[in-house]
Amino acid sequence: MSHIFPVHVYYEDTDLAGIVYYANYLRYIERARTEWARGLGLDQTVLKTRDGLVFAVRRVEADYFVPARFDEDLTVHTKSLRGTAARFVLQQDVRRGQQILFTAQVTLVALRETGQPARLPKALRQLLA
Numbered sequence: 113m114s115h116i117f118p119v120h121v122y123y124e125d126t127d128l129a130g131i132v133y134y135a136n137y138l139r140y141i142e143r144a145r146t147e148w149a150r151g152l153g154l155d156q157t158v159l160k161t162r163d164g165l166v167f168a169v170r171r172v173e174a175d176y177f178v179p180a181r182f183d184e185d186l187t188v189h190t191k192s193l194r195g196t197a198a199r200f201v202l203q204q205d206v207r208r209g210q211q212i213l214f215t216a217q218v219t220l221v222a223l224r225e226t227g228q229p230a231r232l233p234k235a236l237r238q239l240l241a
Contacts, residue, residue: 114191115151117144119206121184132180137214138172141204144188145218148202152239163233164225170199171219178213180206186213192240197231198222200240 117140125136149156159165180186186208193201199221206214222230232240 115148117188119186130182148190170221174216
């Protein structure tokens with residue numbers, strides 16, 4: 113399932129030149145992942161309390177192509193690429209219209225609250241596939 117999340121660039125997101133500060137793209141894609149999961153019907157609070165599982169970012173491979181600027185409207189496009197029993201990889205693009213400004217492949221892993229790796233429940237793996 114792919115998901116589109118709208119983002120508006122606020123003054124606080126930018127540097128002195130009015131360009132989005134590079135680390136804020138990670139915030140944008142984090143918010144989009146939360147909404148992507150919610151759209152799948154995945155309640156991360158329930159996953160934590162019922163199954164003792166949380167997701168953690170294991171790896172981010174990112175490319176910045178064109179800067180976003182103050183007061184622009186952007187979208188974050190999220191789609192699942194692949195997964196295993198304990199991890200999955202997402203493609204996330206930040207766009208202005210159809211133009212890709214930033215792209216990232218994000219690897220997420222399942223962890224127990226103690227920080228130990230964990231397998232995803234089968235139903236959850238199927239949902240993320």
